[in-house]
Amino acid sequence: MNTLSYLQRRGQIETYFDRTAADAWSRLTSDAPVSRIRATVRAGRDEMRATLLSWLPQDLRGRRILDAGCGTGAFALEAARRGADVVAIDLSPTLVGLARDRVKPEPGQGRVDFRVGDMLDPALGRFDHVVAMDSLIHYRAADTVRVLASIASRTRESIVFTFAPRTPLLAAMHSVGRFFPRSDRAPAIEPVSEKALRASLARESELVRWEPRDTRRVERGFYRSQGMLLGRS
16 A cells, blocks of 8 residues: 555545535434435445445344544434444544434343544454445546555455446536535545456455455445455455
8 A cells, every 4th residue: 555645635535525614414313404416425435335235144142333524424323223333434523523413322122333534544453244335436447446455454244335336427517516615525536347356456465365256336426436346254
């Protein structure tokens, strides 16, 4: 992993989500009315979240899960409802604060431990499953693979994550993004083709015992993302 490029992009992401667009993301991830374009993003994220959850065991009691880039905590809450012990981490103190306010303990569910910090922090410990929903899409493909390799070294069973698929339609959608208010624009997404990503994963020595098990693309209006399940071979 190019440590410098990773740290630079991490800083941009932290600034965007914690300061520039915190209010916009608070609305997007709530039930508040949003524009038609953002409504498609909300629907797409809901569908992708359900997809990633479907790749995890239905009964997560006794399982430890890392929600890497937890945002406002929707995935962490669903995993906890299945009984998981979730460590939910995000770079943005503002979003983590919103998550803590929104996620209320329910009888019989697992525990959610919200933290502010880097998903690669080895002090987080080991996990049965790791989830990175739309938290790697702003990194270069090579850095994404190295992030996955680092995470894999502390993961027992599976990693589910999303990437931005490289398609002409997605490029056109990015052009439409100029119509968003400047304050709401995220750091650039780094699209990668599934074929290229699979090849990079296969070349990574620290992922030699991991293999893609499933993949699914979600396309809802402005939202374009592809999920992938990596499991130990």
